[in-house]
Amino acid sequence: MNWAKVLVVTVVSVLIVLFEWPQINRGRKKEKAALLVFTALGWGLWLLLILFPDLPGPTHFVQNLLRPLGRMLGE
């Protein structure tokens, strides 16, 4: 099941790059690099979430960071 999900995510990533790539003017290296980096970032994040579904998220992080302030509000 996991492998099917990884396959879907990979196919979506490839489709995104294939769709956007021809629309960037030639010679725009920085834009092409950004496209690849962001898509790779998304792909990596998806992979992480598929393999470790219980990974604590950004909200957990902020919550732990601000817990002392949050306590002031009471339960």
Next chain:
Amino acid sequence: MKMKGGTGMIERGRISAGQMALILYVGCVGVKILTAPHLAAKWAGRDMWLTPLVAAVSGVSFYVALKLHRRFPGETIIQYSPRILGWFGKGIALLYWIVYIHACSFVIRYYADLVNGVFLPETPPAVVMGGMALVCAAAVRGGLETIVRSAQFLTVPAFAILVIFTVLSSTEWDVENLFPILERGIGPVVRGAVNPSIWFSEYFLAAFLLPYVKEQDKAGRWGAVAIVGSILTLTVFDLISVFVLGNQSATFLYPLFETVRLISLAGFFEHIDAFILAMWLTIIFAKICLFQYVAVLGSAQWLGLSDYKPLSLPIAFILVAVSIWTAPNLSFLNRFLDGEGVFYSHLVQVVIPLGLLAVAGIRKVKGTREEGNAS
């Protein structure tokens, strides 16, 4: 650095001050009208209709954004933050990018939980979120003008219809539910205002829109119109929830939805709730578009790219992943947005911008562009 000159022109669209006010208004009330009476009612009970008035204090974030904008005309916070603080400012700009991706994930999450909970229980959330993110990515590619125009076209009728249908629930109204007012003093109302204040602090998104507003002199006034409009809208919807559900508002996850569910017109008009949800989808679409646009524009400006359009799909892809990642369930998200979330949003959208403003004042940093080049 040839990029320096090019980054400001990255968004070619121009919007009117009124359009800016509308999109910010939708951003403020979008999620709240459906979900948050639940959180406000938990603390304030039948006095929850007073919470928007207290929460509106956070609307000051709009004026912080305006003040910064006046100092750095034609630039967004991603651009002027490095100008104020150098490499540290670049880090702060990155923080804004991450925070708005995170904030967008909340909205997508609320949307997906509602659609999954009510319409499509069997569909995987990733598909529901992906559909919305894809549509929004298409709007973001069109640029700011496309977003505000589609928001104008979709949300104005949607709000009108929402109001009409909630008025139809008047047969169920029991104004007695309102009394006694402030039975337990002002304390619970202030506590109940904590969650709505998060949505009001999101008026800081103006920092990304103001550079593209045509009538600069009217921006401040229109911002006030939007804030007052948000207070009135939220107060009215909260009042109706109190009229219909009374002290029980807190027990429903979507009080407005439950209110409308009770409507039965002449015995054959039933299930208006589904229609209301369809209307709400257009509102939430505009809100997600706004956040997604800020994330896409921010990333392109941070990297100094000449165009943000190629990033719309990759960022939508990241956003869907973050939306799934952001919270294990809705009650976790609600708890966060009723506690630590308020410090988070105000730190980022009020405190840090005020700090930037103070440092810019002390170091006498000013924008290089002339005011009014947006025309």
